[in-house]
Amino acid sequence: MLILFCPHVPHHVFSEISGHVTRYVTFCHLYLWKKCFHSAFVTHFNIETTEIPLHESIKHFFEIFESVPVTSANLATTLSPAEQLWSTDRDQAVKLRIEGSGPGSETPITVHQMFLETVEKSGDHTALVFKKDGQQVTVTWRQYYEQCRAAAKSFLKLGLERYRGVAILGFNSPEWFYADIGCILAGGLATGVYTTNSPEACQYVAANCEANVIVVENQKQLDKILQVRDQLPHLKAIVQYKDELQQKLPDLYTWEEFMKLGEEVPNDRLDTIIDSLRANECCSLIYTSGTTGNPKGVMLSHDNLTWTARTSAALLSNSYGVEVLVSYLPLSHIAAQMIDIWVSMSFAGTTYFAEPDALKGSLVNTLKEARPTCFLGVPRVWEKMQDKMKAIGGKAENWVPWGFMLANNLVFKKVQAALGLERSRLCLTGAAPITKETLEYFMSLNIPLMEVYGMSETSGPHTVSVTINDYRLTSCGKVMPGCKIKLDKPDNDGIGEICFWGRNVFMGYLNMAEKTTEALDEDGWLHSGDLGRLDDCNFLFITGRIKELIITAGGENIPPVPIEDAVKAEIPILSNAMLVGDKLKFLSMLLTLKCVLDDNGEPTDELSPEVLDFCRQNGIGATKVSEIVANKEEAVYKAIQEGMERANAKSTSNAQKVQKWVILDRDFSLLGGELGPTMKLRRPIVAKMYQDKIEELYAVSSEKQ
Numbered sequence: 002m003l004i005l006f007c008p009h010v011p012h013h014v015f016s017e018i019s020g021h022v023t024r025y026v027t028f029c030h031l032y033l034w035k036k037c038f039h040s041a042f043v044t045h046f047n048i049e050t051t052e053i054p055l056h057e058s059i060k061h062f063f064e065i066f067e068s069v070p071v072t073s074a075n076l077a078t079t080l081s082p083a084e085q086l087w088s089t090d091r092d093q094a095v096k097l098r099i100e101g102s103g104p105g106s107e108t109p110i111t112v113h114q115m116f117l118e119t120v121e122k123s124g125d126h127t128a129l130v131f132k133k134d135g136q137q138v139t140v141t142w143r144q145y146y147e148q149c150r151a152a153a154k155s156f157l158k159l160g161l162e163r164y165r166g167v168a169i170l171g172f173n174s175p176e177w178f179y180a181d182i183g184c185i186l187a188g189g190l191a192t193g194v195y196t197t198n199s200p201e202a203c204q205y206v207a208a209n210c211e212a213n214v215i216v217v218e219n220q221k222q223l224d225k226i227l228q229v230r231d232q233l234p235h236l237k238a239i240v241q242y243k244d245e246l247q248q249k250l251p252d253l254y255t256w257e258e259f260m261k262l263g264e265e266v267p268n269d270r271l272d273t274i275i276d277s278l279r280a281n282e283c284c285s286l287i288y289t290s291g292t293t294g295n296p297k298g299v300m301l302s303h304d305n306l307t308w309t310a311r312t313s314a315a316l317l318s319n320s321y322g323v324e325v326l327v328s329y330l331p332l333s334h335i336a337a338q339m340i341d342i343w344v345s346m347s348f349a350g351t352t353y354f355a356e357p358d359a360l361k362g363s364l365v366n367t368l369k370e371a372r373p374t375c376f377l378g379v380p381r382v383w384e385k386m387q388d389k390m391k392a393i394g395g396k397a398e399n400w401v402p403w404g405f406m407l408a409n410n411l412v413f414k415k416v417q418a419a420l421g422l423e424r425s426r427l428c429l430t431g432a433a434p435i436t437k438e439t440l441e442y443f444m445s446l447n448i449p450l451m452e453v454y455g456m457s458e459t460s461g462p463h464t465v466s467v468t469i470n471d472y473r474l475t476s477c478g479k480v481m482p483g484c485k486i487k488l489d490k491p492d493n494d495g496i497g498e499i500c501f502w503g504r505n506v507f508m509g510y511l512n513m514a515e516k517t518t519e520a521l522d523e524d525g526w527l528h529s530g531d532l533g534r535l536d537d538c539n540f541l542f543i544t545g546r547i548k549e550l551i552i553t554a555g556g557e558n559i560p561p562v563p564i565e566d567a568v569k570a571e572i573p574i575l576s577n578a579m580l581v582g583d584k585l586k587f588l589s590m591l592l593t594l595k596c597v598l599d600d601n602g603e604p605t606d607e608l609s610p611e612v613l614d615f616c617r618q619n620g621i622g623a624t625k626v627s628e629i630v631a632n633k634e635e636a637v638y639k640a641i642q643e644g645m646e647r648a649n650a651k652s653t654s655n656a657q658k659v660q661k662w663v664i665l666d667r668d669f670s671l672l673g674g675e676l677g678p679t680m681k682l683r684r685p686i687v688a689k690m691y692q693d694k695i696e697e698l699y700a701v702s703s704e705k706q
Contacts, residue, residue, distance in 0.1 A: 079109050081279040086525040087509040088300070089517050091164040091190060091211075094281045095508045097304055098525065104312070105483030105504055109280035111303040112185050115310070116346055120146045123322045123349035129175050130371070131354040140175060142349060148175070152183025154263030154271050159214055159238045163188040163274075166210030166235075166286065170194040170203060170226070171218025172357040173328045176242035176256055178342055180216045181332070185284045185303075188274045189213070192286040192298075193333025195678050196222065197671060202296075204229035206288050209298055209511060211235040219244045223253075280304040283508055287335045287457045298511035299335075299457040308504040309460040310343035312481055316467045317375055317427060322349040325373045325424070329355035329364055331678045336432045336453075339461035340377050350375075361602040368421025375427045380435035381680035383450060386420060387442050388595070388611065413447040422448060427467060429453050432679035434543065436566045437475050444474075452477045454541065458520060458527055460505040464541045476540040477533075481505075487526065488535065495534045496544050501527040532560065549684060551583045557656040559588070561684075567651060568592075568659065572644035574612045574637070576604075577669045579687055580659070581695050587660040589698040591691055592641065593668040594626050604668035615640070630664050638664075661698045665691065 081094035088095050100106045110118075124143035131138055140148070156167060167184035169177055169192065184191040192210045194203055196218070203225050207215055213235055217223045223241055227250075230236065242256040254262075278284070280303040288296040318324050326345055330337035345352050353371035356363045360382070368376070378386075417423040428443070431453035443450050454477035455463040464486065465471070466478030480486045484503030491497035506527045509517040521527055532545045545560025552558055561580035568578050568590065576595040582588035595609035606625045608616065616623055619636035623629050629637050641662065649658040669675035675687050688695065 079111065079114075079280045081282055083281055086506075087517055087521050088283075089509045089512055089514045091283055091300070091511060094279060095302065097281050097302075098502060098504050098506060100483060103483070107308065107311070109304040110307050111278045111280050112182065112284060112306060113275050113278060115307045115343075116146060116149070116182065119346055119349050126322050126349055127351045128345075128349075129178070129352055129354070131175055132356070145175075145178070148179045148260075149182040149186060150268075150271060151260055151263050152179045153186035154266035154268075155259050155261075156183055156187045156189060156214060156263075157266050157270065157274075158262040159259075161187050161189050161213045161237075164190060164283070166190045166192045166207070166212035167214045167216065168192045168194050168203075168207045168210060168212040169216045169332075170196060170198075170222045171216070171242065172196060173330075173332050173337075173341070173354055174218070174242065175354065176216070177332055180240075180242075181285075181338075181342065184214075186271065186275055186278075188278065190283060190286050192288070193331070193338065194288070195331055195333050197678065198225070200225040200228040204232050205295055206298075207233050207236065209288075209295075210286050213237045214240065216240045216242060218242060220247050278303065280307070286511060287338070288333065289457055297513055297516055300508040300511050301460055302508055305460040305505055305507060306339075306343050307347075308483075309339060309462065310347040312483060312505075313339065313344050313462055313465075314347035316465060316481065317344065318348045318350075320348075324348055324350035324375055325371055326350050326352045326375055327355055327364075327367055327371050327373050328352050329359040329367070330377065330379065330432075334432065334678055335455075335457045335461045336377065336379075336679070340375075358600070358602075361598065361600060365421055369418075370421070372421055372424045374424050375429070376422060376425050377429040377431065377453075378450075379432045379679045380430055380439065381433070381676075383430055383435065383439050383443065387439055388609070390416065390419070390442075390446070391611070416446050417448065420448075427451055431455070431462075433681040434562050434566075436569060438566075438570045440474055454478070454543065455501075455505075456529060458507040458529075459501050459503070460507065463501050463503065463505065473536070473538075473540045473542075476536075476542050478541065479539055480541070486535075486541065488533065489526075489528065491534075496532055497534075498547060499529045499531045499533045499541070499543075501529060551580060551588070553582055553588070553656055554584055554586045555656060557654070559657055564588070564648070564652075564657060564659065565590075567648040568645060571647045572641055574615050574640070576609075577675075577682070579682060579684065581688065581698075585699055588656075588658065589661040589663075589695070590645075590659050591687065591694065592662055592664050594629065594664060596626055596668050601672065602670065603672055604670050606667075626668075627666060630666055663694050663698060665694065 080097070083094040083096045086096050086098065097109060120142050125141050127139045128142040128145040129140040161167065161184070167180060167189050169180050171177060181191040190210055192206065192212065194206050212233065214237060215226050217226060217239060219241065223239065226239060238252040238254060240254045240256060240259045246253065246255055282302060283300045284303050285301040285306060287299040287301060289299060326341060328337065328341040332338045332341065341352055353367060355367040359367065414423060422428060428448055428450050430450045435450065435452070440450055449469065449472060451466040451472065453462045453465050455461050462481060463484055464477045464480050466476065471478050484501065484505060487500045488495070488497030489500050502525065530547050531543055532547060533541055533543045535541055545562060549561055550558050551561055564580050565578045569575050574595055575592055577593040579591045580588055581591065595612050596604045597607040597609055599605050606627050608624055608626060613624065621634050621636055623632065623634055645659055645662060652658045667673070669682070669687070671678070671680065675683060675690065677683050
């Protein structure tokens with residue numbers, strides 16, 4: 002029996018809805034901006050009651066939590082038989098964590114099914130925007146789909162085998178998207194490779210995924226593959242999608258040559274493969290940028306991608322076909338790929354491609370042109386914006402509530418427009434910890450940064466903040482609908498290891514059974530390795546990482562990030578700070594000063610404007626980092642020591658106080674190896690690089706740092 006009551010909604014709408022909700026007992030209040038509904042009551046006997054969140058329209062509500070009954074009949078067409086929740090074999094399906102009702106119970110679909118659904122709804126809508134020879138080019142969703150099909154047929158012509166890899170090595174571009182999705186449609190495993198990888202690192206990834214084809218951006222990336230080609234027994238062809246070929250080699254193709262190959266492949270052959278795709282089989286590999294040992298190939302299924310994308314899209318957007326995104330973060334990282342490719346596909350968004358030098362300064366130009374409605378930045382991007390805005394006086398201080406509207410019109414809008422973010426309803430941050438100072442700064446400019454937390458193994462997000470009601474400063478928000486979270490072995494303060502459950506949890510690590518069983522316990526929970534706590538309202542706060550914990554000689558466990566953030570907050574001329582002291586008697590810190598970056602994004606010896614201003618105010622004539630370090634400029638060292646003492650005064654114990662520190666000659670960077678692809682500190686590498694400096698700090702000496 003189904004009872005529906007809402008006086009302002011036509012009967013045929015409820016008739017359509019009733020087909021989707023007959024499995025549920027649901028009691029929900031739906032409001033459409035206080036106009037459409039003033040009461041909605043849905044009940045169904047003999048099933049457990051579930052509360053459904055508020056959403057802006059009945060249509061959007063059921064797009065988000067579409068509840069077609071999950072039966073063996075309709076699952077048989079989308080799933081392969083599976084015995085367990087995990088696998089490390091490229092061709093083995095897994096059981097999905099499908100809920101009995103509500104979020105998480107949606108019928109699984111493949112990448113192709115999600116793509117085709119978007120094309121049928123919004124085929125003529127603009128999907129991609131990029132520059133070619135200085136001119137803007139647009140691609141509709143229908144054209145996008147046809148390009149992916151053409152790429153898929155070309156991969157088949159080159160001999161792509163089922164469950165074998167296509168490795169993509171290059172900056173974000175339409176060709177990256179076409180190759181990634183085309184590989185999946187052809188039954189392969191789409192695999193991104195970081196452009197910063199060495200030839201040896203590229204070889205490992207390509208060999209591990211058994212790549213039949215490698216797609217490279219330009220000669221620079223091609224040279225890496227040519228150096229290791231004889232170590233890639235499964236490789237059949239290389240495709241270069243940008244610039245002219247500098248040499249003609251066997252099985253080396255331009256993008257144009259590659260796309261023509263598929264013209265000989267019948268559509269029926271591709272359609273047969275597409276029809277054989279199953280939602281619980283692997284289609285994508287994300288390689289972790291581990292700091293020790295070889296990277297792990299995170300196996301993601303069609304359902305991992307499509308379910309996570311649709312759930313994320315429902316949280317991020319209230320409308321279909323209107324969102325605008327900017328693609329600039331490495332697509333080999335799950336955060337960028339999930340937003341740029343899969344979430345965009347789910348809500349038929351428009352994606353603008355930034356220039357390859359986006360992180361070196363050109364990103365703001367793309368932002369001003371695209372004016373995105375949703376923007377994801379890693380903490381380093383937000384910090385650079387913060388520094389730039391401070392330099393031009395974009396600081397919001399001493400504003401009182403009665404002047405808010407005036408300030409919003411005169412200042413906020415100006416600042417947002419200067420960043421290209423005036424249309425952004427959501428500004429997201431993720432992939433690495435962000436400081437409280439940066440969060441507060443953007444909040445003062447009426448640009449709240451909503452945190453997203455997850456990992457490659459959760460297909461990206463697992464907890465999110467997407468509205469002011471789901472926001473707590475320094476919190477990662479609440480768990481996504483259809484997902485679960487628990488804290489393993491919590492201590493007296495309620496801090497334990499964060500564990501994940503949901504349809505977004507990965508299949509396993511390719512060919513790494515031992516690593517997989519370390520990550521997934523016998524009940525199927527994914528152990529993150531992160532430490533955290535939940536407050537009374539179930540907001541998640543990250544407190545540290547188990548492997549990053551510093552255990553002093555006295556046996557005290559110390560998470561480094563809060564101490565590093567506190568020090569940087571007290572000493573604004575610092576760029577990076579890394580705490581050391583594992584198994585040692587006291588804590589020390591490696592520090593770097595803010596400096597100017599060159600055209601390649603590498604730190605130079607030139608001090609940043611902020612540090613120069615500090616020097617001028619203190620009568621220091623130095624203009625270079627090396628001069629500060631060589632001369633041990635007293636005012637600089639005094640300011641750092643005083644800031645360190647202020648940070649130490651806030652410590653909860655003497656063991657957490659920084660006793661010594663040293664300023665390094667050079668700032669950390671991506672190309673230098675100290676930072677990972679998302680600008681996350683690579684602690685083991687930094688410790689090894691500066692081992693001599695660390696040893697000096699702990700040498701029996703009373704000398705000044």
